[in-house]
Amino acid sequence: MDRLIAGIEGSKDGPLVVLVGGIHGNEKSGVRAVESVVNTILLDNIPLRGRIIGIRGNLQALNEGKRYLHYDLNRCWKNGSVDRILQDGKRTEAEDREVRQLVEFFRALPAGRHEPKILVDLHSTSSEQGDFIVIPEDESQNPVVNALKLPIVIDLNRHLDGTLLQYMHQRGFVSFAFEGGAVGTDEAHALHVSGIWELLHASGMISEETRRVYSHYDEYITEHHLNLPRRVSVIYHHKIQPRSSFRMKPGYHNFAPVKKGELLASDRSGEIRSGHDGMIFMPLYQPEGDDGFFIVKEV
Numbered sequence: 102m103d104r105l106i107a108g109i110e111g112s113k114d115g116p117l118v119v120l121v122g123g124i125h126g127n128e129k130s131g132v133r134a135v136e137s138v139v140n141t142i143l144l145d146n147i148p149l150r151g152r153i154i155g156i157r158g159n160l161q162a163l164n165e166g167k168r169y170l171h172y173d174l175n176r177c178w179k180n181g182s183v184d185r186i187l188q189d190g191k192r193t194e195a196e197d198r199e200v201r202q203l204v205e206f207f208r209a210l211p212a213g214r215h216e217p218k219i220l221v222d223l224h225s226t227s228s229e230q231g232d233f234i235v236i237p238e239d240e241s242q243n244p245v246v247n248a249l250k251l252p253i254v255i256d257l258n259r260h261l262d263g264t265l266l267q268y269m270h271q272r273g274f275v276s277f278a279f280e281g282g283a284v285g286t287d288e289a290h291a292l293h294v295s296g297i298w299e300l301l302h303a304s305g306m307i308s309e310e311t312r313r314v315y316s317h318y319d320e321y322i323t324e325h326h327l328n329l330p331r332r333v334s335v336i337y338h339h340k341i342q343p344r345s346s347f348r349m350k351p352g353y354h355n356f357a358p359v360k361k362g363e364l365l366a367s368d369r370s371g372e373i374r375s376g377h378d379g380m381i382f383m384p385l386y387q388p389e390g391d392d393g394f395f396i397v398k399e400v
């Protein structure tokens with residue numbers, strides 16, 4: 102399996118769009134969506150301003166269909182951790198190799214005259230209605246990001262350490278995570294594909310005329326966002342303690358309303374009830390992961 106899905110060079114100026122699929126190896130929708138978009142661009146010979154590059158994230162985990170093999174490739178991007186991985190040649194965990202190759206790839210990007218520089222990290226979630234954008238707060242009004250018309254979580258990055266989007270944000274990229282929906286569903290694929298088209302247009306990479314030819318993508322995403330909140334902020338983060346046997350109560354999806362006192366989950370110490378009125382966010386329905394759930398409110 103290659104790191105590179107495809108790189109297409111249009112004009113020398115214009116945006117640089119880097120699309121990353123499969124940072125979590127069980128989330129293949131992003132990879133498929135990038136393949137589908139670049140194939141259409143190549144087959145239909147669509148003129149581009151700037152350059153688009155699609156890559157695979159965790160190659161070894163993608164091969165095995167697992168979220169990760171030794172550690173989470175979307176929680177290891179704190180500068181100090183990356184430096185340690187690069188400097189300590191004796192480190193041989195599976196993800197160490199991925200980090201080294203990805204850093205090499207990012208350093209070799211042809212940033213040059215390209216503006217804006219955008220990195221999209223494509224994910225899918227273990228719960229229903231898992232489509233939203235996670236972006237650092239200071240970029241949350243960015244028109245490219247808002248063109249996707251999905252709920253924007255403006256401060257999740259304060260609760261999650263070492264995400265790839267934080268690392269690339271510090272390196273001058275408008276970086277955001279694009280969660281397309283539930284793992285393995287056609288809906289996640291369609292939403293990822295439609296979202297990528299919207300951002301190619303909003304970033305100035307494809308023309309208005311091209312966008313009209315592919316207007317079904319815009320229609321899909323416009324229809325989809327009805328009834329979803331526009332912009333939310335985190336009010337509570339339930340971190341899972343090691344070996345606590347956390348179990349989320351079945352049936353929650355993202356942005357489902359919850360009431361203070363409502364039973365949400367259980368662990369070894371007993372019931373876990375909501376401390377707030379709000380909306381549930383990222384309820385965990387898979388064995389791996391340290392974040393049980395979040396509670397968010399519309400802002």
Ligand SMILES: [Zn+2]
Binds near residue numbers: 223
């Ligand atoms: Zn993910």
